[in-house]
């Protein structure tokens with residue numbers, strides 16, 4: 323997951339209501355989760371030692387081999403799916419066939435933001451309840467939770483689902499450019515998707531959370547067509563695209579501020595080739611962020627309306643918006659699932675926080691795009707320092723996170 327908005331702005335934390343009754347803990351699952359703690363740490367260790375930056379095709383292949391073998395050992399049919407863009411690594415897909423009715427899906431990613439060689443300066447090491455290592459939380463912790471929750475469920479003989487699909491993509495940290503469409507398509511064939519990014523990198527007391535929203539991205543391009551002319555001999559015959567572009571940038575720079583859930587910043591421009599010619603073409607690019615599904619359409623409409631007001635006559639201005647990762651907005655069904663998660667956490671006497679919105683983007687946005695599946699994010703481990711020098715996971719979160727995922731899958735499988 324990418325960088326987060328300032329916590330104070332981005333986070334609205336809802337604590338567990340004191341009126342909620344604490345249901346009895348499932349002792350069997352709890353004991354199994356406790357038993358899986360050490361094996362999970364071993365899995366994490368093995369995965370952290372495989373360097374797998376988003377461009378590292380060899381490392382990503384090793385991660386794909388490792389995870390595919392583990393999924394097979396758990397009883398899954400597995401396959402590799404080629405990404406459609408990017409470095410050329412594979413998506414690993416595991417499918418379990420059960421005896422129930424619901425279609426459940428778990429997603430996490432194989433890649434990290436770190437370049438090859440990182441382990442020499444940022445090695446795997448343990449310090450009390452913290453284990454440090456590149457990608458250990460984001461997102462090898464998420465993969466480990468999936469593997470070991472599935473182990474607990476396999477040992478318990480749980481098969482209360484029609485299908486249980488696991489998908490690990492190799493390009494999340496570069497926008498899932500070659501896997502996003504695949505995730506979206508596959509998720510649309512499921513009832514529930516649990517996305518296993520680490521929990522928000524929040525202050526420790528609020529660190530064990532689930533996430534219901536993350537912003538999406540898009541790129542805006544403004545093009546102005548003017549008319550070329552000799553800048554010295556006949557400037558009046560020209561229609562200056564640079565001047566018109568400047569006018570349009572100024573009158574659209576604050577436009578997104580009046581459209582809730584959108585943000586637009588002009589960040590690049592390209593205009594003019596030679597000094598003595600009135601420029602015919604001018605272009606600018608914008609970074610766009612959205613937190614509402616219809617944000618891009620509303621922004622486009624507002625831009626189209628505003629650019630009608632010209633400064634330089636006879637010029638033609640257009641704005642196109644190309645969507646990137648869709649925003650993730652879990653909605654009411656996602657919120658209900660997260661609240662069930664709170665109840666499950668309370669069985670352990672622990673408090674699960676619900677985070678409403680994070681900056682950056684997540685594959686939960688792709689999974690949620692069709693609106694069919696119920697999608698909730700951050701089923702990975704609690705940790706800190708993602709994408710940084712001091713990335714670590716909190717080993718005290720392992721048992722509760724395993725318990726949470728295991729119990730949520732059981733509860734979801736039970737629904738008809």
Ligand SMILES: [Zn+2]
Nearest residue numbers: 323460461519
């Ligand atoms: Zn991530």
